[in-house]
Amino acid sequence: MSGYSRVQESRTCHCDMRNTVFKWRFEIGIMLVLIGLTLLNVKPYGWNITALFHMDSYVASLDPPPENFVVLSVPGFDGEQYYQIAKHIPLLSTQEGRKTLRSLPPGVYAYQRILLPLTAFILSAGQERGLPYAFLGINLISLMLIFVLMRRLWNVPTLYALALALCPAAILGLHFNITEPLTLLLLTLFIGRFRNKETLDFTGSLLLTLILLSREVNVLLLGFVTVYLFWRRNWKALPHLILPAVIFCLWQLVLASIFGSAPFFMNTSTGQWPGNGVWTLVTGGYGGITRYSLSALSILFLLILPGIVWTTGTLQRERKIRFLSAGALCFLIVMLLLPREVFGSVTGVGRVVTPVYPFLLMEAMEKRSPAARGIASVILVLGLITAIGFALTIHPYTLAG
Numbered sequence: 001m002s003g004y005s006r007v008q009e010s011r012t013c014h015c016d017m018r019n020t021v022f023k024w025r026f027e028i029g030i031m032l033v034l035i036g037l038t039l040l041n042v043k044p045y046g047w048n049i050t051a052l053f054h055m056d057s058y059v060a061s062l063d064p065p066p067e068n069f070v071v072l073s074v075p076g077f078d079g080e081q082y083y084q085i086a087k088h089i090p091l092l093s094t095q096e097g098r099k100t101l102r103s104l105p106p107g108v109y110a111y112q113r114i115l116l117p118l119t120a121f122i123l124s125a126g127q128e129r130g131l132p133y134a135f136l137g138i139n140l141i142s143l144m145l146i147f148v149l150m151r152r153l154w155n156v157p158t159l160y161a162l163a164l165a166l167c168p169a170a171i172l173g174l175h176f177n178i179t180e181p182l183t184l185l186l187l188t189l190f191i192g193r194f195r196n197k198e199t200l201d202f203t204g205s206l207l208l209t210l211i212l213l214s215r216e217v218n219v220l221l222l223g224f225v226t227v228y229l230f231w232r233r234n235w236k237a238l239p240h241l242i243l244p245a246v247i248f249c250l251w252q253l254v255l256a257s258i259f260g261s262a263p264f265f266m267n268t269s270t271g272q273w274p275g276n277g278v279w280t281l282v283t284g285g286y287g288g289i290t291r292y293s294l295s296a297l298s299i300l301f302l303l304i305l306p307g308i309v310w311t312t313g314t315l316q317r318e319r320k321i322r323f324l325s326a327g328a329l330c331f332l333i334v335m336l337l338l339p340r341e342v343f344g345s346v347t348g349v350g351r352v353v354t355p356v357y358p359f360l361l362m363e364a365m366e367k368r369s370p371a372a373r374g375i376a377s378v379i380l381v382l383g384l385i386t387a388i389g390f391a392l393t394i395h396p397y398t399l400a401g
Contacts, residue, residue, distance in 0.1 A: 026158055030147050030165060034140055034174065040391035041175055045070050049132045051397070052177040055080040060400060062105050066128060067401030074395045077347075079177035081106035083135070086117035087128050098258045108259035109266055112216040114251070116179040135177045142181035143170050146188050150365075154192060159373065160365040163380040164188065167357045168299070168350035171387045176347075183214040183354050187221075191358045195323055200229065205240040212248045216264055219248065221355050224330055231321060277343030278336060286344045295346035295386070299335075302378050307332045307360055310371055314363070324363035331356035346386055 038049075045051035050069045056076035063084055065071070084106055091097030119138055124130030143165045150161035164170070164184070173180030190207040194200065200208075208225070211218045222244055229237050256262040278300065280286060286293045311329040315321070335353045342348035361379065364372035 026151065026161075027144070027148060030162065031140075031144055033166070034143055037171070037174060037387050037391060038136065038140070044394040045397060048399075049136055052136065052175065053079040053083045053132070054176055055083070057398075059084070059105050065400045067399070069400040070397050071400050072395045072397050077176045077178070078110070079135075081110040082113070082117045082120075082178065083131060085111060085114065086121045086124075086131050086135075089118060089121040090126065092258075102259060107263075108255050108261060109263040111255050111259075112251070112263050113179050113214060115210060115214040116182050119182070139174050139177065139181040142185040143174065146170070146181075146185050149185075149188055149192065156362075156365050157368070159380070160361050160376050163376040163383070164357055164361045166383040166387070167361075167379050168346055168383050168386045169354050169357055171383045171390070172347060172351045175387070175390045178351075179214050180351050180354055183211065183218070184357065186211045186214060187218075187355050187358045191324075191327070191355070191362060194225070195362060198232070198323065199234055200225065200237040200240040202240060205243045208241075209244040209247045212244050213251065215354065216248075217352060218355065219264075220331070220334060220353075222248075224327060228321075228323060228326065272339045274337040277338045277340045277349070280340050281343050285340075291389070292345035295389070296343055296349050298382060298385075299346060299349050303375075303382065304332055304335050306378070307356075307375060308336070310375060311360070311363065314367070324359055324366065327359040328356065328363050331359055346382075350382075350386065 038052075039047070042049050042051050048068065048070050050065070051072075053070075054072060054077040055065060055069065056072050056074065059076055059080050060069075060071045065083075084104070088097075088101060088104060091101050116135075116138065120131055120134040123134040123137065147161050147165040150156040150164060151158065167184075169180040170184055172178065173182075173184070186207055190204060190211060193204055193207070197204075208222060212222060222241065226238075226241055229241070252262045252264050281293060281296055281300065284293075286296075308329065311325050311332065314325045315329065318325070331353050335349060335356060338349055338352065342352050357379065361376060364375050
């Protein structure tokens with residue numbers, strides 16, 4: 001090969017590489033954003049990714065973590081529970097192990113959300129030291145795949161794909177090592193497939209089963225899909241609802257046999273009327289105006305109420321019950337009815353009703369009106385503000401061991 005040919009080949013290779021990088025510039029950009037946010041979260045803790053679990057000293061005293069595990073001096077968050085479930089997965093396989101679980105944190109309620117800890121256990125090959133990397137990897141890859149699915153598979157404009165991958169639930173999931181990123185990925189797959197097919201097949205049934213095992217509140221999605229199929233008189237699809245319903249009930253029975261009660265029926269909001277959380281928030285019942293109440297007020301006045309007005313208007317104009325618009329309105333109303341325990345901060349109201357984000361953003365993507373772009377922009381901005389706010393919140397800590 002002549003020197004000229006080699007130079008031309010080299011230029012062609014460099015050109016192809018530049019074209020590939022340019023083509024995937026948004027995907028590369030969002031991965032850098034997610035990695036950057038993770039680094040911001042762990043920098044105050046000596047770059048130790050175990051800080052993402054937010055384990056507190058009380059739980060660490062009951063079930064000690066490995067050496068150099070970050071233990072906070074403030075109350076912990078759900079991530080610590082998923083970590084403990086993941087490291088105790090082997091105990092579920094023996095009678096003696098199941099008996100031991102009753103005396104270890106977390107309680108039975110967290111075990112409903114078995115999918116994330118089980119996936120982390122499998123990816124870490126059962127090695128406790130590998131669990132922090134497995135959890136972080138699951139969350140980063142889940143959010144990246146959401147963006148790729150939206151842009152590459154469904155040709156969704158970048159704004160809507162970004163808004164879903166960086167919505168408040170996604171950001172909170174990344175910050176606290178909790179189940180929302182994986183749940184969002186499964187919801188995006190399920191809702192996207194259902195939107196295209198308007199029916200439920202075995203793959204959809206399997207996705208719905210995994211969604212229920214990722215977070216028990218998603219039983220509301222099962223209920224919504226059931227009602228929608230009846231409304232459309234899609235009788236052939238109804239049998240596919242059996243698998244998720246049966247698996248969900250069986251898992252509840254398994255947990256009841258181990259811990260003595262079915263966690264789904266544990267109600268922390270007994271005696272509250274629907275909407276008590278919103279009423280408490282707007283009347284200053286959470287201690288007046290604080291950064292926590294402001295974050296919840298932002299979700300209420302910038303997302304929930306405008307979203308309800310927009311989706312209601314869409315349904316009225318079209319005079320037709322559509323899957324996306326009806327689903328978005330349904331879950332926005334659910335958010336409005338959340339109890340007092342959930343509405344005090346973005347950490348509750350911003351993530352609990354996870355299906356609202358893919359429903360609302362896919363509906364906005366289909367409309368692509370100024371109002372739809374406004375809703376997507378609000379979700380994206382709320383997510384980024386949440387990310388910055390939590391990254392700048394530093395807690396006192398010690399290292400285990």
